[in-house]
Amino acid sequence: MDHSVRMTSTLDPRDAWTAEGCTIAKALDAIPTRSAFLILREAFYGTTRFDDFAERVGISEPVTAARLRELVEKGLLEREDYREPGQRTRRRYRLTPKGADLFPALVALMQWGNRWLDDRGGPVALRHRDCGEEVSVELRCAAGHAVCPEVVDLAPRDARHATHDAAAMRMASRRRLAAE
Amino acid sequence: MDHSVRMTSTLDPRDAWTAEGCTIAKALDAIPTRSAFLILREAFYGTTRFDDFAERVGISEPVTAARLRELVEKGLLEREDYREPGQRTRRRYRLTPKGADLFPALVALMQWGNRWLDDRGGPVALRHRDCGEEVSVELRCAAGHAVCPEVVDLAPRDARHATHDAAAMRMASRRRLAAE
DNA sequence: CCGCTGGCTTAGGGATTGCATAGCCAGGAC
DNA sequence: GTCCTGGCTATGCAATCCCTAAGCCAGCGG
Numbered sequence: 001m002d003h004s005v006r007m008t009s010t011l012d013p014r015d016a017w018t019a020e021g022c023t024i025a026k027a028l029d030a031i032p033t034r035s036a037f038l039i040l041r042e043a044f045y046g047t048t049r050f051d052d053f054a055e056r057v058g059i060s061e062p063v064t065a066a067r068l069r070e071l072v073e074k075g076l077l078e079r080e081d082y083r084e085p086g087q088r089t090r091r092r093y094r095l096t097p098k099g100a101d102l103f104p105a106l107v108a109l110m111q112w113g114n115r116w117l118d119d120r121g122g123p124v125a126l127r128h129r130d131c132g133e134e135v136s137v138e139l140r141c142a143a144g145h146a147v148c149p150e151v152v153d154l155a156p157r158d159a160r161h162a163t164h165d166a167a168a169m170r171m172a173s174r175r176r177l178a179a180e
Numbered sequence: 181m182d183h184s185v186r187m188t189s190t191l192d193p194r195d196a197w198t199a200e201g202c203t204i205a206k207a208l209d210a211i212p213t214r215s216a217f218l219i220l221r222e223a224f225y226g227t228t229r230f231d232d233f234a235e236r237v238g239i240s241e242p243v244t245a246a247r248l249r250e251l252v253e254k255g256l257l258e259r260e261d262y263r264e265p266g267q268r269t270r271r272r273y274r275l276t277p278k279g280a281d282l283f284p285a286l287v288a289l290m291q292w293g294n295r296w297l298d299d300r301g302g303p304v305a306l307r308h309r310d311c312g313e314e315v316s317v318e319l320r321c322a323a324g325h326a327v328c329p330e331v332v333d334l335a336p337r338d339a340r341h342a343t344h345d346a347a348a349m350r351m352a353s354r355r356r357l358a359a360e
Numbered sequence: 361c362c363g364c365t366g367g368c369t370t371a372g373g374g375a376t377t378g379c380a381t382a383g384c385c386a387g388g389a390c
Numbered sequence: 391g392t393c394c395t396g397g398c399t400a401t402g403c404a405a406t407c408c409c410t411a412a413g414c415c416a417g418c419g420g
Contacts, residue, residue, distance in 0.1 A: 002274070003223075003224070003274070003275040003277070003279070003280035003283075004223065004224050004225060004226040004275065005224055005225065005226070005306065006226075006309070007225065007226060008307075011304065014225055014226055014227060014232075014236070018236070019218075019221075019222075019225075019236060019237075019238075021298070021303045022218075022221070022293075022303070022304075023289075023290050023292075023293025023294050023297055023298050023302045023303070024217070024218070024221055024286060024289050024290045024293060025214075025218060025221075026293045026297040026298070027289040027290070027292055027293035027297065028214045028217055028218070028289070029214075030293075030297065032214065032406095032407095033406090033407070033408095034205075034208045034209075034212065034407090035407080035408080037204070037208055038199075038204070038205060038208070041199070041202070041204055041205075042199075043183075043184065044183070044184050044185055045184060045185065045187065045194055045199075045334065046184040046185070046186075046187060046194055047194060049366085049367095050366070050367055050368075051366070051367080052194075056194070056198070056199060057199075058199075059408075059409090060408065060409055060410075061367080061368070061369090062368085062369075062370085062408080062409085062410095063407075063408055063409080064367095064368090065367075065368055065369075066407095066408095087418090088365085088366085088416095088417060088418050088419090089366095089416095089417075089418090090366070090367090091366080091367070094182070094183070095183040095184065097181075097183070098296050099183070100183035100329065101292055101295065101296065102292055103183075103319075103329045104288040104291070104292075104317045104318075104319060105285060105288035105289050105292055106204060107288075107319065108284040108285035108287075108288045108317060109203075109204050109207040109208070109285050110203050110204045110207070111284070112203075112207055112281055112282055112284075112285055113202075113203025113204060113206045113207035113210075114203050115281065116278050116281065117203055117206040117207065117210065118201070118203050118206070120337065121337055122203045122337055123201045123202070123203070123336070123337055124191065124202075124334055124335065124336060124337060125334075125335055125336075125337050126185065126332050126333070126334060126335075127188075127321070127332070127333045127334075127335050128321035128323070128325055128327045128331060128332065128333075129186070129331040129332070129333050130325070130331060131321060131323045131325060133321040133322035133323040133325075134321065134322050135319055135320070135321050135327050135332050136319070136320060136321075136322075137284050137288060137317040137318065137319055137320075138284075138317065138318055138319075138320045139283075139284060139287065139315055139316075139317060139318075140315070140316060140317070140318045140320075141307070141308035141311060141313040141314065141315050141316075142313035142314050142316075143308070143311045143313040145308055145310070145311060145313075147308045147315050149280065149283045151308060151309040151310060152306050152307070152308065152309070152315050153306070153307045153308075153309050154225065154304055154305075154306055154307075155304065155305055155306075155307050156303070156304055156305070157300065157301055157302055157303055157304060157305050212376095212377095213376090213377065213378090214377095215377080215378080229396085229397095230396070230397055230398075231396070231397080239378075239379090240378065240379055240380070241397080241398070241399090242378080242379080242380090242398085242399075242400085243377075243378055243379080244397095244398090245397075245398055245399075246377090246378095267388085268386095268387060268388045268389085268395080268396085269386095269387075269388090269396095270396070270397090271396080271397070
């Protein structure tokens with residue numbers, strides 16, 4: 001069975017364009033390493049402190065420091081100093097909205113790993129607090145339909161505009177021919 | 181604002197457990213490199229042939245060969261020989277169901293990249309063939325509710341059993357005290 | 361002032377990823 | 391038999407990722 005998405009409009013055939021500017025590639029540049037991604041996992045799990053990140057991800061302190069700095073520089077985490085009463089100043093790292101928006105990607109990988117890489121469905125589950133049911137990611141269109149991958153097309157951004165423009169140009173061309 | 185998920189049951193406090201066996205980490209082990217992930221992107225875009233993978237991802241042939249071999253070994257792609265009439269035997273790579281099931285993860289990264297890394301919302305869009313609307317991933321629970329990350333909890337797999345077992349043990353303990 | 365802690369940095373080294381280049385090889389066409 | 395093509399492999403090198411170990415430093419408590 002063919003599991004690929006269908007190319008449409010100027011994207012068909014696939015030879016006709018390059019993936020320059022691909023946002024999947026850009027996303028992978030933003031979180032280029034396994035250690036960076038797992039630090040984000042820990043941030044989603046509520047970890048905030050340097051030593052805890054190192055310990056819970058299982059990476060060394062130099063790498064922890066480097067990854068935290070990069071994630072702050074890229075705007076996925078923010079660093080702030082805080083102080084509990086009677087204690088000295090400490091530093092914590094927290095997700096920004098930009099970083100938090102990676103949650104579906106994290107969930108999608110967990111879901112895949114649960115299904116294919118763990119006979120028991122994974123050691124942990126994400127649950128909807130209100131009803132207790134397990135949470136997963138689903139493909140949906142803007143009209144609210146659940147969409148299976150078999151009916152997903154890849155189109156240029158603004159393909160409607162492009163398609164509309166192309167139709168308008170064809171009409172103009174016909175008018176020119178009729179006037180000749 | 182706190183963007184982390186809430187730990188529940190034996191997962192709270194976060195100190196109480198390690199992420200050994202984490203399926204996110206296992207998933208990252210399965211697709212450990214940027215080049216592997218982008219080869220999968222191309223497979224979703226319908227690319228099947230060796231030279232095309234190398235060219236469209238923009239990686240060298242030695243790396244293309246190594247990544248394709250690894251993805252086949254891990255069961256995400258399958259390799260088969262085929263022959264067009266009048267031509268010599270060729271080889272193509274195609275997604276397996278296991279590989280195809282990574283589509284939501286790919287879509288989630290594209291969606292994030294479209295929103296945060298491209299002022300114009302990304303060069304391409306995924307659309308629902310039946311209605312033309314853009315496709316994205318959404319968090320949903322098994323009861324069908326759309327779920328925002330603020331109401332997602334992390335629980336041990338089979339937490340209901342664990343919680344139920346704990347309640348049953350408390351009842352038995354009360355009965356023993358009453359009999360004394 | 362000393363000691364401790366939290367949060368790093370530095371240095372050296374090993375492993376991995378990826379590049380460019382050249383080459384190999386099977387199988388087909390001529 | 392020769393040539394070409396598609397799909398690799400081999401080699402040497404550069405860059406990156408990560409490790410361990412040691413060290414630094416500010417700020418606090420005693």
